[in-house]
Amino acid sequence: MWFRFKNTVNFMSQAKLAIAFSAFLFLGSIGSLAINGLQFGLDFTGGTLIEVGYDSAADLPDIRKQLEEGGFEDAVVQHFGTSSDVLIRLAPRDTVKAETLSNQVLSVVSTTSAGEATMRRIEFVGPSVGEELKEQGGLAMLITLICILIYVAFRFEWRFAVGSVLALTHDVVITLGLFSILGLEFDLTVLAAILAVIGYSLNDTIVVFDRIRENFRKLRIDDVAEIINISLTQTLSRTTITSVTTILVLLALFFKGGALIHAFATALLMGVVIGTYSSIFVASVAALKLGVSREDMIPTVVEKEGADQDPLL
């Protein structure tokens, strides 16, 4: 039992520090998002991306030169995953049909000093589709947050709901902020990862809230901060272990999942670490500061759903 503490850890005494730390990260993220913005990937900006594989290590300057001669001055060429894989990006253009553009590029780069090129992947997204995906993605995030707000308010209490949504917003903004600061590419898989982070972080928060509610009913202590401290201490080992197992699999994904899934794993890794922190400090502190009290917990007469039925287990 590595993560179990005999005595209650006074988490709430660190509330001020936690608020300051979170505010710093949050504002820093907002600042970076405002100034640098996000490095949106092809899914959102539109354009063409072509991945080709060569037999041996590819000579990037040579490929760049060939592309320039072929009339693709704006092409961005870089390695992808291995040295024999090359990624070519082109901004959207109006004069050439998308379907012919990628073929033209392929024929230009097909023979280099590194041998024959084989087409591995072509992605083309029209500018209007990219805009739509951006809108849809933002909307999806908002809807998720609202649905969760409603569910938690219904199952617990509005202060908890606000606390958990604050924590989630905190997680999402800081993860986005990290992507902005580090200049990592933000594509559709990252968006999916962030939605998964929302699910994961909330999972953590709910476990803590559940325990707080239970302790409000069970323990005869009037000090709300103390009850929250006790609950956090009791759930600490679970929070840590679940984070550890999740981070373990994400590391497997990060190192073994290949280049295509890299950004996804990165976003989830960041999100899980931030989410674990926020479920301990942000969500509970928010609930505390909003003035959650025993009275809010007691009126629910039916203690558990289905308490009057035979246990399922």
Next chain:
Amino acid sequence: MLNKYPVWKYLLLLFIVAAGFLYALPNLYGEDPAVQISATRGGDVDVAQLEQVKQALQQNGIEYQSLAIENNQIQARFKDTESQLEARDIAMQALGSDFIVALNLMPAQPQWLEDLGGSPMKLGLDLRGGVHFLMEVDMSVAMQKKQEEIQADFKTSLREEGLRYRNLLPFGNGVKVSFRNAEETQKAEDYLSKNFRELTIAQSNEDSNTITATLSDARVQEVKEYALQQNITIIRNRVNQLGVAEPLVMRQGAERIVVELPGIQDTARAKEILGATATLEFRRVDQDADPASAANGRVPYGSEVYYNRNNNQPVVLKKDVILTGNHITGANASFDEYQRPQVNIDLDAQGGTKMSHFTKDNIGKPMATLFVEYKPTGRKKPDGSIEFEAIKEVINVATIQARLARSFRITGIDSAAEAQNLALLLRAGALIAPIQIVEERTVGPSLGQENIDLGMTAILWGFCLVLAFMILYYRGFGIVANVALAVNLVLIVGVMSMIPGATLTLPGMAGIVLTVGMAVDANVLIFERIREEILDGRGPQQAIHKGYESAFSTIADANITTFIAAVILFAAGTGPIKGFAVTLAIGILTSMFTAILVTRAIVNAAVGGRKVSKLSI
């Protein structure tokens, strides 16, 4: 008695787990390379063709594993892709153009599994290789054509009625006609509103002596719907030409079409054929006009100048179109008696009548075939979509030799390849509205296999790391959780294989990895509770009982919220992301089942109802 399940509960759990294993089983057998032959235009294949294919294969010494008719298709399985590719070419030669020969992969599971309805998971394009297109129909062209149609109808009927108009112009979702005086305007309004019921006819408030004719919103919708449906039909036909097994052509929203072609090798050709937006017009050549002076701008009224594709010479054509490509029902390339390439064309009844009517009076006169292709101009429309421009070129001028009817031929084509291409485009029909690819995702076959390998490695690593950690941390109970985790993995695969719409994608595999990490959460919650209960001084049996009981509502709450996120992801996501949402959602359900019920069953069977002094936790 604490911690004892009745026998039926064990049996039920065992049954569910066994069913999961059974339906996950087909995934172990892999797939055979196969060739799939079906008749074009929904025709039947029968034993005669089967024999033909069998003989052709035997003559060429190609071994097949099986050869049979299933679902009105001839299906042949082969040991390796080499013989599969050879067999395709042989079958194509043996059967000719009335049959579509496609490459496919068929599940190699034994017959008894197939009888039980088992099938392996469907793999997404990113794992299988293939092309995904999102195509958008340019509705403004469809509307424009409708306007032209109304204009033409008004022109003839007003002329027949003896009503002379000053001008007739496209206007809004319809047209406007202006007249010399109020009396004629009134007459025309009465006549038009009686005869054109699909249009709202009214006198204009802005211009005097002008009538506006507007299509109702419902009619506009119909026009657009028709354009979309027609495009879908044409694209289906074109896809059939490509010989792809299990293609998908599906509408998305009001103006878009999704096309998915799994396992296609030659993507460049696929794009060329799908993206083509060509049609034909047959027109009369204006013999009175002088092409040279017309090229300098002196075009006679009612005629237009076009250029010949082959020699760039100007040709003057009458504006009236004899026939458009919509009436073409069939076209194929062949050679005439002098071995020159030609295209044979078949028309529908209406087209045949029109053609016959026209050619009757025009034998010996030249008729031109005008090729119309829509290309993007580089300009943008106000709504951000790219503007199209019709590029019209004369591809052929031929003298009408006789009265033509429903089938005739075009000669004077440069090469056999050109004839082939033209025939293919004609056969696939003519588009009312041009279409453009707005999204493409192509994955080469080698990358697909690589993605599978990477995904599998990640799952395996994640799984082993979690297994090791759980045993280290929870010892005996860790083993129980690990068994549950393994069962969970099998159940995810089983459920994915059972649900017809579920496809496994690379993000989907990532979803499985994530599920593995998060699935143990439920067990961690339970085990931590049990430890707490033991620390509180409860006996082992009591601790187990209380632990499971009090952890349940927490587990449910936590999982429902993640489930909400997965559902929204499914609704908002596209393609591979949907795959992630599906595995995540399925993983949540199966992990709740295994982490709560399966572990409890094992714990109950191992220690339940007996005197235990210490738990291995």
